[in-house]
Amino acid sequence: MKPRDVFSYSFSAIRLRKLRAGLTTLGVVIGIAAIVALLSITQGLQDTITVQLQTGFATDTLIVSPGGGFGLGAEGAMGTAGSGFKLFVNDTQTINEIENVTMSIAIIQKVGYIRFGETVRTATIVGVEFANYTNIYSSTFVAESGDIPLNPENETVVVGKRVSDPWKNGTLFCDVNDSVEIIWPNATARPPRNETYTSHVAAVLKEIGGFGVGGPSDSSVYISLSKAQSFFGTDECDMIIVKLKNDDKATIDSVSEAIKEAFSNEASVMSATAVLNILSSVFSIITLFLGGIAAISLLVAGIGIMNIMIVSLMERTREIGILKALGMKSRTVLLVFLSESVIIGLIGATIGIASGWVLANVVSVAFASFSGGGPFMGNQAAGTSRMTITPVLTPTVFLGALSFGVGVSVIFALYPAWRASKLKPVEALRYE
């Protein structure tokens, strides 16, 4: 029997039992849709985070922070736990002597408040050398209005877009030339007290987006490093940003090693590549986990297919007898049953992929409206830029889902199909 005839025969058998075949197919649809939706959302999330990280984290920079750990937080509370190792502002001199380092800058940051008039908002107060910081983050640390002060002695402040315009509706909290009060709750003083100083907003930054690992963020208030040292009363810095001559892997590795050596292996050195690698492996695990859960639902569908095929086999025993009496080979009977499962798998997988894709988009739209611009991986004190996940359906996921759907259908149909092919014509014909 020609393949086309086998398929059309199988198709006619499926069409005869529309409801049953429909429900069986639905099982595959649900399984595949779940897989596709979960995987494309995860992929979208990974892509979004990667892009955001790349925005806020130049690839030719390293971040040196005290103590080990992931240290993604830009909150000020960097991992100083452990050995008690501390980084100081003048440690930049040590780092600057390392080969391939263009420059390094110290950053002191604390969570504090900014007051304008009667309103107080939380903000990350970041002390930086404006000139060098502008140099390193030339694409993100850019003033939208006003001018970034380049004189290190300057006491004016630069605020992120979300500090100036926290509600994203044009109602400004503060603007250039406004007089604001910077407040830092000094918990180490006895008794604890709020340190304050009044300054002017020199510039409002352009919206950056992203998480700003080490780099500028929309929800920070920037003050000069020297002011930060006197205001926070410390020379201890939270991180040192190192700008390299290039972003070659060899350069990144050699400088990382040299820095670690210089600080007796107590400082933690992080590169964008390393963070992306960690993220990528985290996402692989998440993908595997979610995919596994979805795959279980497909296995359930597979058992459904097997069940339905066995019932169908019993109902069609006589038909199989007729086919064999007409000279159909056992192998062809096997193919007839398997191609029924291929058809169910193919239709189910196709509809499943389409509905999974729709589902993923619905979820991402719902997520975007629920998140309402609030922080998702909240590493920023006050409102971050709105994060949207665009689901991504990679060809791998598409083809994988398709073949998985068909594969599961076929595997679970193997046993019923084999049984059908082994039926003895005499007995099958006698079957009532």
Place this chain on the structure above:
Amino acid sequence: MILVTTIVEAVNLKKTYMLGKVPVNALQGVNLKVESGDFLAVLGPSGSGKSTLLNLIGALDKPTEGKMLIEGVDISTLNDNQLADLRRRIGFVFQFFNLIPRFTARENIELSMSIADVSRAERRKQAEDLLETVGLKERMNHKPAELSGGEQQRVAIARALANNPRFLLMDEPTGNIDSKTAKDIIGLVKRLNEEKGVTIIMVTHDQRLATQAKRAVQMFDGVITREIVN
């Protein structure tokens, strides 16, 4: 002059099968020869072994002992695939028609040809010709449920003829239809035998039907007890 060849030959054919734990000797040494152009009726009450004999002639089953030769080939020596190939050269007509309910008359006939790898165009043409032969061309797009018993049996005969079989093997072909229609069917079968030279082996318990055949054998308790030449 027509060359007469032996198509079916049973030599001391024995078949024992188990009914639960009880062995049943359905055939106990049957010897039979059918030549091309013959029209043989196999008569016998139920339990006489005629259905078992039919299954063996149709290569649906293998004998326990003895030889069942179809065109000189012992079916005991054939594997599953070879048996399937052999069955394509046999035209089966069953008591209960055994048409595929979801297919129309034409599709049922085409199915048998598609199993034998006949091309689509050829199938269609031949199916229509065959339906014309059995007088059902105008009903070719009807499904079995829309056809009377007699019509269904005629479709079944057309299907059996589809792959130019060496012989037609009929199992109580009129057992499930009224006597008037039965007469028509037998008329058709006789005509096929006489005009087209189709070899026919028909199993029946109906003595009157047997008189229409060229010869008949009477079976009882698994052996042929009598041969009648009409």
